[in-house]
Amino acid sequence: MDKPVIEIKDLRVEFYSEGNTIPAIDGVGLSVYPGETLGLVGESGCGKSTVALAAMRILPRGISRIATGEILFDGKDLTKLSEQAMRDIRGNDISMIFQDPMTSLNPVYTIGRQLREGLFLHFDYTPQEVDEHILNMLKLVNIPRPDMIMKSYPHELSGGMQQRVMIAMALLCDPELLIADEPTTALDVTVQAQILSLMNSIQEKRRMGMILITHDLGVVAQMCQRVCVMYAGQIVETAPIDTILERPLHPYTKGLLGSMPDNTDEGPLKCIEGNVPLPGSISQGCRFADRCADYCDACRTQTIELAAVGTEHHVRCLKYEDKGVVI
């Protein structure tokens, strides 16, 4: 098997607020292989975007920090790199696509100028080479009349077009890893379908690794080979996509799948009662215990590790802990 593009080990990110330390993510570990799409799913506040920000080292400064853990990329630990060294990697080896293309593009510069920036920063191209490179990339992401688009401003483009520009920008330096944080959430379904199939085909051509962050299990089913389900800052289950959809083990994963109004024409949805706990409010035991239909006293006190229950299938649940090998 190939070497993973990125390997995150036991990552803990803390936020500071009014003298309190709140762990946004706690003990997150994952790896992405070349040509693979890893889905990171969970509800708002579960820490999925924080993982992405930590991997890019763009956590909000002054109020958060990486407390423990390693992010191994290309033989280097990204948590220990200097800001200068990180700059060479950011946008070059690891790129990111954000949720809202409207706010991620600068409204006062033309599309062309914004696309050139990354190339000038990372390569010694002549202006002609840069423009040629950009035009090819815009064609690759199916933008009609690319030379016109380069001269236009973000507000002149539709949401779908803007997101295509963002994808082109992320791919310009030929990254090894692409992190897409809710890339299609702000788009209409028909445009979403266009963008997802575009991302799929580009990834197949380039064999880069991709982390797809989303709350939409349907998108994950369409795009990913493996999935990590996150809840309250922890990974609660990770498995290949077929396993997650057909044989989910963690009660939260089951609840999430049951909550999807998909094909359930009749009858109530199998929803999860209660609300997502506030970050940092649960210090011991299973973080899902309050909402779980099937918990025991030990769930509230014992520290539960992510345990292997099958090939590539790991679950953080007391019910399965003794059945597998703790990793």
Added chain:
Amino acid sequence: MTQQPLLEVQGLKKYFPLKRGLFIKSVVGAVKAVDDVSFALNSGETLGIVGESGCGKSTIAKCILRLIEPTAGKVLFEGKDICPLSMTEMRTYRKYMQMIFQNPYASLDPQMTVAKILEEPLLIQHFGDKQSRRQRIMEIIREVGLDDTHYDSYPHEFSGGQRQRIAIARALVTRPKVIIADEAVSALDVSIQAQILNLMQQLQQKYGLTYIFISHSLPVIRHISTTIGVLYLGKMMEYAPKKELFAHPEHPYTQGLLNAVPSLANRRKKGEIILAQDVPSASNPPSGCVFHTRCPYCKDICKEQIPELKEVGSHHWVACHLW
């Protein structure tokens, strides 16, 4: 069927004028946000209106409640046209028709307690004395899954799902017959969304409510509706009972929409996208059939003539020249 529909919308149009000029404004055109939309709804049914952004879903909702005035058309509630009514007369009808909005963070006044939020509609409708109002509020709070301790709380003390429960309570407190839910679950997480959908279905069965459920999410619409209308650029493209629509989607747009939804069941159907391009601008819609620019089956007639809604099966209506 001879039964009189509870709510009927006939030929509803809403054109927003396009103005030019800084001081002397002249009307240079119109955005046809809703163009000749008709439907009828029986008591206890749920009509799902689905479409992409800018298709006029929310405008229909606001026109029915006359939060904005329709340009033309009729809205019949229990057989009476409510469009010519004065605002005072309209108030009586709003008792029977209430709305739930998308964003529970914006639709609840942060300075009012839950009790005040829920009392306001009752005061406007002159509902009983203080004692009976309080009783009614307590009743409705429990009904939507909150408890008595929430009576004096402020909206900021609640999570998104709980706020949407308050919004539902506010809509229900006057005992309405019709509830218009405009993207009521779109801002919520999946697990909370499922709770709210279940709650709304329970309440519907208990009180025989009629829903108009507006959403961009086909799975949500499929789950809750009995009848579905598909909108595109202000026009009704297809209108059919739920099972019929999902079993035999006849309009190319509906087919494309169904294909585009990433679903858990039929995944990995790569490269099946029929719909290319974006939705055209509503201020300059295509001639003839508004969908012809994206339609894979476009013929010459589609570019010139506007297709009429035709009944192609029992209660199944399609606006397409292919039929």
